[in-house]
Amino acid sequence: MTGAIETVRTVRDLRARVAAWRAGGETVALVPTMGAIHDGHLSLVKRAKAHCGRVVTSLFVNPLQFGPREDFHAYPRDEARDTGLLAAAGSDLLYAPDATEMYPPGFSTKVHVSDLTEDLCGASRPNHFDGVATVVAKLLLQCAPDTAIFGEKDYQQLLVIKRFVRDLNIPVEILGAPIVREVDGLALSSRQRYLSPEERAIAPVLHQTVRQVATDLAQGRGADDASEAARFRLEAMGLRVDYVAVRDPDTLKPLHGPVKTARVLAAIHLGKTRLLDNVPVPPDD
Structure with missing residues (x-):
């Protein structure tokens, strides 16, 4: 499927578009990304399209999940390229808020999942999973999809998201999708x-x-x-x-x-x- 894709940048516009789909009896899937779209992301969009009538893809480089010596400012950003790829894969809507929309002045809340986040990647990246859980929780509440799709490459992240969704009774189905690899086995990233x-x-x-x-x-x-x-x-x-x-x-x-x-x-x-x-x-x- 190819075609144009609408872009919205505010929670208000996102909710309005989703509400219009729901009024027409359609189901909605969310695929959260930080951009730099590759075939792994596109596989998530295609899987989402198989589950729901409409697909929202978010594009937001989340500052809360980067450590002080990590690559937040250098992280690749090319919205025009990403938009074209997502449209071709069948995404219906791109949600691309800026940092102020996601974290308004005075924002002071975080989502912390204990136990699952204390070793493996959590040991070497303190606060990383708090940043992931907080932004994903906001995206789920902003969009209110029926289903959200995440890749299994970040396996610990997937379990963290499933846990807080369960614990907080967020009414969304979380689905994991298989890792997409290069011919030589390297997981796409x-x-x-x-x-x-x-x-x-x-x-x-x-x-x-x-x-x-x-x-x-x-x-x-x-x-x-x-x-x-x-x-x-x-x-x-x-x-x-x-x-x-x-x-x-x-x-x-x-x-x-x-x-x-x-x-x-x-x-x-x-x-x-x-x-x-x-x-x-x-x-x-």
Whole structure:
């Protein structure tokens, strides 16, 4: 599907458009993004279109989820390009507020999800998940969709969103969507463009490594042994490893010894770029 896409920049206009669709008996899906649109985002739009009659895509680079030494100001921004790609994928409406619309003067509220946010990415990125949870909660309340779609590449983030939606009784269905990968296995990410050609050639080792852990676990190897071997492999290549972890797929609690079902999650730094990946146990074919 191709065609024009309407852009709105205020909560009032967003709600008016959604209300008009609902008056016509249509269902609405939301796909939140920070722009720098790639095929992973477009797969979320297409999945949303399969679930609901109308799709809203948000574009907002959220300052609350960036740390003081992270890339907020350098984060890629090209609304015209993103709009064209989203329209071609079938999105019906782009919601692109500015920071003042999202966080008006005097804004002082945050959404904090304990337990799920205290290790893995939460350990190396303090306050990151508070920023994610706060902006996603606002987007869900601003749009009031029937369904919202999030990619599984940010697996911890997906579970955090599901948890606060459940805890706060927000009436929306949260759906995860499979990771979209390059041919060599690298999970698509907006930050992938930061990689040099040499770093890009190395990057697929992350997926190879987490998949090997998942395969080893499915064959009976212990979780601690498999994850430590993976960390050693990555560090031997000169990569800085945040974590390689074997966790319960629903609670992210650590697992030890042989396991039947789990999620293997990893984060590394390759040059100045932080890369994430995860795979289920047993691994997908």
